[in-house]
Amino acid sequence: MNQFRTSFPAVNRELLNWFPGHMGKGLKQMQQKLKQVDCVIEVHDARIPLSGRNSEFRYTVSGVKPHILVLNKKDLIEKRLQSKIVERFQQRNDDTKHVLFTNCKNQSCDGIRNVMPLAQDLILNTNRFNRVDQKEFCIMIIGVPNVGKSSLINVLRNRHLSRKAASQVGAIAGITRSVLNKIKICEEPLVYLLDTPGILKPNIADTETGLRLALVSCLQDHLVGEELIADYLLYLMNKRENFKYVETMGLKEPTDSIAEVLIAGAQHLNRTIRVRHYDGSIVIRPDVILAARHMIKSFRTGEFGKILIDEDKTR
Ligand SMILES: Nc1nc2c(ncn2[C@@H]2O[C@H](COP(=O)(O)OP(=O)(O)O)[C@@H](O)[C@H]2O)c(=O)[nH]1
Ligand SMILES: [Mg+2]
Incomplete structure (x- = not known):
């Protein structure tokens, strides 16, 4: 029988750190918009639920707002493992309390169906501070590149409003670069989603975190x-x-x-x-x-x- 490696050698950080100018700029724009936001939905890849989330979001954007973690691309993991992942989050006892699994390629996915009701529920049960008098809800979608933020917006939009796709979807990391798009996804109640560019941590924690992000195409293949x-x-x-x-x-x-x-x-x-x-x-x-x-x-x-x-x- 073959002897296989039991650990993977550390690689040069320069290959894994990817924080181009538009990410810094995007983060600033997101912070400026925060006053108008009622809830933050963080999208991440279900194949790496415990690796590579941008922990700085917590300090910069999601801290005081109701927060939902959407683990997207659930079609690429086994269903029976979903409960293990949720258990793991419960054990960690951090601020990840609301977790949904979604597949944006499937309009009738139960996770997709639960996103808006959960978001509305959280918003109505929190202090909206400066936004108590606002009738409309504004939800910001955040995450690292290529996890399906734009795809999620599009399926949610198609569920409620039937018009053409409004947010650009791309197979290459870093497609959504422009200013935050505010997209109406529902008339009754009035709900807007804010699409944002994918933002990584300026310093990737370690080799394996970086390579796991790379494997699910959150980084650019040719750079790694x-x-x-x-x-x-x-x-x-x-x-x-x-x-x-x-x-x-x-x-x-x-x-x-x-x-x-x-x-x-x-x-x-x-x-x-x-x-x-x-x-x-x-x-x-x-x-x-x-x-x-x-x-x-x-x-x-x-x-x-x-x-x-x-x-x-x-x-
Ligand atoms: N298998 C699978 N692929 C998905 C899913 N959601 C999005 N994708 C693909 O992931 C890639 C990135 O999607 P995009 O919405 O542009 O990600 P963003 O950069 O986070 O906005 C695209 O190729 C999508 O087709 C999903 O639920 N399952
Ligand atoms: Mg996008």
Whole structure:
């Protein structure tokens, strides 16, 4: 039997810290809007419920407002694990008290159906301070990039108002950059949602947090490096004895060597690149980046199964 790594080596923080100018600016704009906000819905990826949430939100935006944590993309984890995750939050006894699981690709998802009633309930049961006389509700949607903030707004909007999608959805992290969009999602009662740009912590806590964020595409693949992300995925899968990558990457048996996986994968996909040597001659090499992308994509589309990346943290 193969010997697999029991820990993943630390990588250079520069690869994992991603806090471009628009994130700092976005955070400022969010703080300026806070006076008009009655409730904050924080969206996060259900595959990493305990990793990578931006803890600074608590101090800067969500602190005194009613707060709901929406764990989106629940279609990518097993349903039976949802209760374990909720239990974990209860044990931690932090300020995450209201947790909902959603799938924005499914209009009739029960989690989606519960978002607005829960938000209204929380708002009506809290002191609205300066907003007591306001008839309308304003809910700010926050979170790290690419967790489905805009998708959530769109499904909520489609449930209540039937018009075309109002918030841009993108597969690449950092798509919603512009000023906070205020979107009407319901007439009776009048409810507005504020879409915001995804904002990460300026300093990612540790290597594994960064790589978990990268794996679910909250960071940009090319900035972290596709080979590194694929290596972390390999490490995780081996550790959990999930060897579905063996067939996808054209291997004969499991291995802990990412080089072996990617070379086999490139050959399996029949993809090579031509590289020019210093002496001018051309050599043909396996396209390992393409193989890494293929492996990462297979994980993200669920081909390797429903993987709760934070499973180790829910135990
Ligand atoms: N599988 C799955 N994908 C989703 C879900 N919600 C959003 N996505 C995808 O996640 C990506 C990011 O969505 P987006 O709404 O732009 O995220 P934002 O950056 O947080 O606003 C898009 O490719 C969406 O199609 C979900 O519930 N399940
Ligand atoms: Mg968005």
